[in-house]
Amino acid sequence: MEVATIVDEENNKYAFKRYNGHPFTLDVVGNVRDQLDKIAQRNIKEDDVLVCVFPKSGTHWLYNTVMMLRSGSLTYHGTPTMMEFQDFNDIEEMQSPRTFGSHLRFRFLPDQMKLGKGKIVTITRNPKDIVVSMYHMLQKLTKFVGYQGTFEGYLKYFLSEEHFVSSWFSWIQDLEKWKSPYCLSLSYEDFRKNTFANVVKLAQFLEVDHDEDFLRSVTQNIQFDKLKELHNIQNPASDRWKEICEEGRLPIYWKGQSGDWKNMFTVAQSEMFDRVYKEKVAKLGLKIKFE
Structure with missing residues (x-):
């Protein structure tokens, strides 16, 4: 493993851990290889649920929905314990039924999950909106954690x-x-438009039995503005984050909108993104569609 730092022609700085040809955020615990080995060998229980989402795609939104459905409580549940960012024992010591998270690519998930043990839920989002949300989050951090530079530079880096x-x-x-019946993939944009229908779909996938009144209450309690307010009020400061963000609380909520990229991208930036997007989607044979 190596820690790579790149400075481009415009003096934008990128830093990450590189292992076996793959980039990883600096926050991955210790040596990437050792952490990945622990994750691969992790003992998965039949009732485990993993919320695996690319950053700024709705991780906390989805996690809190899952937790309300699994616990039968409308309480705000904060931030998931992330496999790659926390000590190995943090998840081992959780009581069942366990719900934890990850931003890792699916190839790095526990071997037992690859064999169908436990369940995975994910949500995908228009990458242009991800770029904007991620950039604004990075700007709020008080210490370098992966990127320093302009929006133009970050867009190219993304x-x-x-x-x-x-x-x-x-x-x-x-x-x-x-390809697994034990993995449910939702759409961020559809979740915003049809929240109740997606809550019902999640409840069915998680095999939890709640009446319509409770499911509608969940729908009301996971509205973005409400989660953002609760995060700022209830989420305790953490020593882990106090050196990189105000009050030791990650600025994870931005606007929660779809299409906000139109307020940030220039015409030239949008055209550049579309060109690269089209090339990579075609090259990789992806079948994704976004608004």
């Missing part, structure tokens, strides 16, 4: 194969190859 989280295109390719 489209590269060494984006510090992962290439979004490679991440989606892994998802499309993951």
Whole structure:
């Protein structure tokens, strides 16, 4: 494993961990190889649920929906324990039924999940909106955690194969190859438009039995503005984040909108994105569609 730092011609800086040809965020615990080995060998229980989502695609939105459905409680459940960012024992010590998260590509998930043990839920989002949301989050961090530079620079970086989280295109390719009845993939845009229908779909997939009144209450309690407010009020400060963000609380909620990229992208940037998007989607044989 190596820590790579790249400075482009416009003095934008990129930093990430590189292992076996793949980029990983600096926040992956310790040596990437060792952490990936622990994740691959993790003991998965039949009632485990993994929320595996590319960053800024609705991770916390989906996680809190899953937690409300699984717990039968409308309480805000905060941030998921992420396999790659937390100590190995953090998940081992969780009581069943366990719900935890990851931003990793599907190829790096636990071997037992590849064999159909446990369940996975994910959500995909228009990558142009991901770019905008991620950039604004990075701007709010008080210490360098992967990118320093302009929006133009970040946009180009996002489209590269060494984006510090992962290439979004490679991440989606892994998802499309993951053919399993134990994985439910939702659409961010459809979730916004048809929230109740997606809550019902999630409840059925998770095999939880709730009446319509409760499911409609969940729908009301996972509205973006409400989750954002609860995050700012209830989410305790963490020593893990205090050095990189205000009050030790990650700025994970931006606007929660679809199409906000139109307020940020120039015409030239949109055309550049569309060109690269078309080339990579064709090259990888992806079947994705976004609004």
